[in-house]
Amino acid sequence: MxxxxxxxxxxxxxxxxxxxxxxxxxxxxxxxxxxxxxxxxxxxxxxxxxxxxxxxxxxxxxxxxxxxxxxxxxxxxxxxxxxxxxxxxxxxxxxxxxxxxxxxxxxxxxxxxxxxxxxAPDTFLGGAHQTARKLIDDGAIGAPLSGTAFMMNHGHEHWHPDPRFYYAAGGGPMFDMGPYYLTNLVNLLGPVAKVVGATTSGFRERTVGSGPRTGEVVPVETPTHVTGLLHFASGAVIAITTSFDVWQHRHGNMEIYGTEGSLVVPDPNRFGGTVSLAKRREAWADVPLSHGYADGNFRIIGLADMARAIRTGRPHRCDAALGFHVLEVMEAFERSGREDRAITIESRCERPAALPPRSALGELD
The missing domain is CATH 3.40.50.720 (NAD(P)-binding Rossmann-like Domain)
Known part of the structure; x- marks a missing residue:
């Protein structure tokens, strides 16, 4: 090609x-x-x-x-x-x-x-997340009912040389890291129908901790703690929190609970990781990855998929409908907190097509 x-x-x-x-x-x-x-x-x-x-x-x-x-x-x-x-x-x-x-x-x-x-993001095309997708599609946990998703830290000003945009309008933990979590959840469960959210900002300003701007004070102009519920069109309900206000925590990144079992999904900001499955009351067991490219930073795979789609005429997976749907969901959290009500999501998107099992990096179709 x-x-x-x-x-x-x-x-x-x-x-x-x-x-x-x-x-x-x-x-x-x-x-x-x-x-x-x-x-x-x-x-x-x-x-x-x-x-x-x-x-x-x-x-x-x-x-x-x-x-x-x-x-x-x-x-x-x-x-x-x-x-x-x-x-x-x-x-x-x-x-x-x-x-x-x-x-x-x-x-x-x-x-x-x-x-x-x-x-972006395209991390949901990574081997671990495609394995989790296959387990759900194959009925390993039955019908998905609920779950949790957590992304919590104390922000990026301690390492990023110019972190101002993280705390400006359009920034914050939901707009920064939420796309990884929400895109992967759409990959696993389909589109979101409704959002209930609450937002706060724990600190009015942040101090740059590295690089030439060290010591510079950055004003906080966007929510830095966003939490709430995602109601999916499929019927599943996921509790999610994204935060730049948390020093330490012990929550896992993502878990999905179904009628027949539970699934641990690794960090959606990474392509690999350990996928674990528990059937009903059985013990947790790590699952061998069904897709071969487990580890590494392939943070251009979504563009590679689009390049192949351009040449062959098929749809690409990280498309505008998916990106806009995730954007509307993120915005709905702040709106829900501000208006103190549930927000119906107007847009819909298709679940991105799953990659074939055992796909190598060069076998995206």
């Missing part, structure tokens, strides 16, 4: 993981990179053997077929729409947008151009 030519915009921390992952996928050829900071683009280009160009040059490059949009959340939609207007497909980092109003603009632009839009 002829490789799809990729141009990368946004050369921050996460770009290195994407570029390292690209080496596993012959269907991808990253040719150039750009950033609002030209020095950052040059450094990434030198590190990975790319051409450093301006954003305008990248968008105008007729060889670039897909823009990989790794900008900060507030720039996701403007950059994505610019890519579409230049005739290029786009795959954007999470979140899909910082609001549903903004997200609808991107959906409309995609519809108008007929081009593809993909959205």
């Amino acid at each position: 002829e490789a799809v030519r990729i141009g990368l915009i946004g050369c921050g921390n996460i770009s290195a993981a994407y570029l390292r992952g690209a080496a596993f996928f012959p269907e991808l050829r990253v040719t150039c990179c750009a950033d609002a900071n030209p020095d950052q683009a040059r450094r990434r280009a030198e590190e990975f053997g790319l051409r450093a160009v301006t954003v305008e040059e990248l968008l105008a490059d007729s060889e670039v077929e897909v823009v990989l949009n790794l900008t900060t959340p507030q720039a996701h939609v403007p950059v994505a729409i610019a890519a579409l207007e230049h005739g290029k497909h786009v795959h954007t980092e999470k979140p899909f947008a910082t609001s549903t109003a903004e997200g609808r603009r991107l959906l409309e632009a995609a519809k108008a151009t007929g081009l593809r839009v993909g959205s």
